[in-house]
Amino acid sequence: MANLARVKQHRRTVPDVSVEPYTIYGGNPAKFIKKRFSNEIIELLLKLQWWNWDEEKIFDNLEKLTSARGLEDNEMLHLLSIE
Numbered sequence: 001m002a003n004l005a006r007v008k009q010h011r012r013t014v015p016d017v018s019v020e021p022y023t024i025y026g027g028n029p030a031k032f033i034k035k036r037f038s039n040e041i042i043e044l045l046l047k048l049q050w051w052n053w054d055e056e057k058i059f060d061n062l063e064k065l066t067s068a069r070g071l072e073d074n075e076m077l078h079l080l081s082i083e
Contacts, residue, residue, distance in 0.1 A: 021046060041071050048076060 019025055022042045024033040035042065050058065050065060064070030 037071070044071065044076055 019030070020035075022036045022045065024036060025031060026033050037045070050061075053061075058065070061076075064076055070076060
């Protein structure tokens with residue numbers, strides 16, 4: 001399963017398709033429901049690879065990572081340049 005995708009839990013649900021990052025699938029067999037974010041935000045999150053950050057960096061940037069404003073107002077772009 002791809003990075004940070006979500007599959008709704010049903011008894012014996014097994015995705016029979018490739019699941020894209022930041023998408024929601026459900027049913028049996030699993031079917032696409034929706035994307036969690038716009039394509040631009042998904043691309044940014046994948047470039048950031050925040051799941052590889054140490055705990056301190058995650059906590060320092062938690063508000064930006066979890067708010068629509070932090071993601072949409074390009075506040076995260078500066079983190080790409082300091083990687």
